[in-house]
Amino acid sequence: MSLINFNTQVIKNLFSKPATRKYPFEPKNYPERTRGHVQNDMDVCVLCGLCSIKCPTHAITVDKAAKTWSIRPMSCIQCRCCVDNCPKKCLSMDTHFTEPGSEKVTKTFKQSEKAIAAQEALMKAAKERAAAAAAAKAAAAGNAAPVAGAAPAAKPANAAPTGVQQVAAAAAKAEAEKKDE
Amino acid sequence: MSTRSVIPFGPQHPVLPEPIHLDLVLEDEKVVQAIPSIGFIHRGLEKLVDKKDFHEMVYVAERICGICSLGHGLGYCDAVEHIMDLEVPDRAKYLRTMLSELSRMHSHLLWLGLLADAFGFESLYMECWRIREEVLDMFEIATGGRVIFSIMKIGGLRRDIPDDMLKDFRQRLDSIKEGLDIVAKPFIDDVAVKNRLVDVGILTPEKADLLGTAGPFLRASGIARDIRSTGYCAYGDIEFEPIISTGCDSYARTEVRIKEIYQSIDIMRQCIDKMPSGPVDVPVKPNQFPNGEYMARIEQPRGEALYYVKANGSKFIDRMRVRTPTFANIPALVDVLAGCDFADVPILVLTIDPCISCTER
Numbered sequence: 001m002s003l004i005n006f007n008t009q010v011i012k013n014l015f016s017k018p019a020t021r022k023y024p025f026e027p028k029n030y031p032e033r034t035r036g037h038v039q040n041d042m043d044v045c046v047l048c049g050l051c052s053i054k055c056p057t058h059a060i061t062v063d064k065a066a067k068t069w070s071i072r073p074m075s076c077i078q079c080r081c082c083v084d085n086c087p088k089k090c091l092s093m094d095t096h097f098t099e100p101g102s103e104k105v106t107k108t109f110k111q112s113e114k115a116i117a118a119q120e121a122l123m124k125a126a127k128e129r130a131a132a133a134a135a136a137k138a139a140a141a142g143n144a145a146p147v148a149g150a151a152p153a154a155k156p157a158n159a160a161p162t163g164v165q166q167v168a169a170a171a172a173k174a175e176a177e178k179k180d181e
Numbered sequence: 182m183s184t185r186s187v188i189p190f191g192p193q194h195p196v197l198p199e200p201i202h203l204d205l206v207l208e209d210e211k212v213v214q215a216i217p218s219i220g221f222i223h224r225g226l227e228k229l230v231d232k233k234d235f236h237e238m239v240y241v242a243e244r245i246c247g248i249c250s251l252g253h254g255l256g257y258c259d260a261v262e263h264i265m266d267l268e269v270p271d272r273a274k275y276l277r278t279m280l281s282e283l284s285r286m287h288s289h290l291l292w293l294g295l296l297a298d299a300f301g302f303e304s305l306y307m308e309c310w311r312i313r314e315e316v317l318d319m320f321e322i323a324t325g326g327r328v329i330f331s332i333m334k335i336g337g338l339r340r341d342i343p344d345d346m347l348k349d350f351r352q353r354l355d356s357i358k359e360g361l362d363i364v365a366k367p368f369i370d371d372v373a374v375k376n377r378l379v380d381v382g383i384l385t386p387e388k389a390d391l392l393g394t395a396g397p398f399l400r401a402s403g404i405a406r407d408i409r410s411t412g413y414c415a416y417g418d419i420e421f422e423p424i425i426s427t428g429c430d431s432y433a434r435t436e437v438r439i440k441e442i443y444q445s446i447d448i449m450r451q452c453i454d455k456m457p458s459g460p461v462d463v464p465v466k467p468n469q470f471p472n473g474e475y476m477a478r479i480e481q482p483r484g485e486a487l488y489y490v491k492a493n494g495s496k497f498i499d500r501m502r503v504r505t506p507t508f509a510n511i512p513a514l515v516d517v518l519a520g521c522d523f524a525d526v527p528i529l530v531l532t533i534d535p536c537i538s539c540t541e542r
Contacts, residue, residue, distance in 0.1 A: 006304075006305065006363070006366065006367045006371070009308065009363050010304055013304075019311045019314070030321075031318075031321050031322040031325075033321070033322065033323070033324065033325035033340070034321055034325050034326075035325040035326055035331070056233060056237040056240050077240060077329075077331075078326070078329075078331070079240055079331045080325070080331060080339070084339070093325075
C-alpha cells in the first residue's frame with residue numbers, strides 16, 4: 001500500500017524541478033552568516049597583531065617591520081575568532097569560499113600607504129598631546145612646589161589614550177600573556 | 182557438516198562511511214562470530230590539550246566528528262563551565278537545546294538515508310537526504326557553517342540567533358515535517374522494507390542492559406534511558422518523553438529514530454515558543470582558569486556521550502576524555518551479529534549508527 005504512496009512521490013519528482021543546482025553555472029546564494037574566508041581591509045588595518053595571537057591555528061602572521069599581514073588559507077579553520085577580536089573592525093568574513101588550488105599558498109597583504117600615513121599622523125598627534133600634557137603637569141608642579149614645600153615627583157604624562165595607543169596596549173598585553181605560557 | 186570460513190568485512194565497504202573492521206566467522210551463510218577491530222582513524226585529538234588552551238579546545242572538540250560536531254562542543258563546554266562555576270544565561274541554554282535537536286534531526290535523517298541505501302532503496306535514500314539538506318540550510322543560516330558550527334564557547338554561545346530568524350525556523354520546520362511524512366511511510370509500512378528489517382538482529386532488553394548499550398539502539402529494546410531526562414541545558418523545562426519501542430529488532434530501531442525526528446521538531450517548537458530574552462554568554466575573565474574535574478553527560482543523536490575534563494588551574498587542561506555512544510554499542514553489535522545471516526550484516530552494522538571517527542578520536 002505504502003509503496004503506491006511513495007510511487008506518487010516518485011512520479012511527482014519526475015515532473016518537478018530538481019532539488020539540486022547546476023553547480024558552476026548557478027552560483028549559491030550564501031546566507032549572511034556563512035563563514036567563507038577572512039578578508040582584511042588593509043586601508044584600515046593598524047597591524048596590531050591581535051588576530052594572530054587569537055587565532056587557534058596560528059594561520060595569521062603579522063610582520064610589523066615589513067608592514068605586512070599574511071594568512072595561510074590552508075591552516076585557517078574559519079572559526080571567526082580573528083574577526084571577533086579585531087579592534088579596528090578591518091577584518092571581515094566573506095560568505096564565499098576560496099577557490100580550490102593545488103598548492104599550499106600564503107597570502108600576504110601590504111599595509112596601504114594611506115593606512116601608514118594615517119597611522120603615523122595619529123601617532124604624531126598622540127605624542128604631541130602627551131608632550132603638551134607633560135609640560136603642563138611639570139609647570140603645575142613647579143608652581144605648586146614653593147607653596148607646599150615638598151615637591152611631588154613629576155609623574156609621567158597620563159594623556160588620555162588614543163585609539164592607536166589602546167590597540168597597541170591591548171596587543172602588548174596579549175603578547176605578554178602568550179609569553180607566559 | 183559445514184566448514185568454517187573467515188570473511189573480512191571492512192574497513193572499506195560500500196555500506197560503511199567510516200572504517201571499522203570485522204572478521205566474520207561464517208558457517209555456510211550464517212555468521213557464527215564477529216571479531217571487531219578498530220583503530221583505523223585515530224587522530225590523537227585528546228592529546229592536543231597540551232598544545233591548545235582551554236578556549237581553543239572547543240574547536241578541537243567540535244572536530245572530533247562531523248555529524249555530532251555540535252554535541253561534542255556542547256559537552257566539552259558544559260564540563261568546563263561546571264568546573265569554572267559559570268552560570269550560562271537562559272537564552273543560551275535554550276538555543277543550545279534547539280541546536281542540539283536540529284543536530285539530532287540532521288543525524289537521524291542521514292542515518293535513514295544510509296539505511297535505505299543499504300537495503301537498496303535508492304530513491305528513498307535521495308528523498309531523506311533532500312530533507313536533510315533543509316536542516317543543513319537552517320544550520321548555515323543560524324551559525325554560518327553546515328557541518329562545523331563554531332558557535333559554542335565557554336560561557337554560552339558566540340552569536341545570538343535573533344527572534345525573526347527563529348520565526349523563520351518555525352516555518353522551515355513545517356516544511357521539513359511535510360517531507361518527513363512522505364519518507365516515514367515507506368519505512369514504517371512498506372512490505373519490502375519490512376522484509377529486510379523485521380526480526381533481524383534481535384537484542385533482548387536484558388542483554389542490552391548488560392552490555393551497556395546506549396541511545397536509540399537501547400531504546401529500541403524497550404528501555405527508556407535518555408540522558409535528556411536529566412535536564413541538562415534547557416531540557417528540564419521542555420516536555421518530552423523518551424521514545425521506546427519493544428520490537429528489539431532492526432525495524433524497532435528505525436521506528437525509534439523516525440519518531441525521534443518528530444520529537445525533535447516538537448522540542449524545537451517548544452524552545453522557540455519559550456525562548457527567553459537576554460544575553461547569550463557570560464564573560465570569562467582573561468585570568469580566570471578552570472581548576473578541578475568534572476564528568477558531563479549529554480545525549481548525542483547516537484546515544485549517551487561522556488566528557489571528562491580535568492583541569493589544573495592553568496591555561497591548559499590536564500585531560501579531556503570522550504566516551505562516545507558507538508564505543509558503548511560495539512559489544513552489543515558483536516552479540517547481535519552472532520547467528521545472523523551474512524546478507525544482513527551491513528544492515529545490522531548500520532543499525533547501531535556507527536560513528537567511528539567519534540570512537541577513535
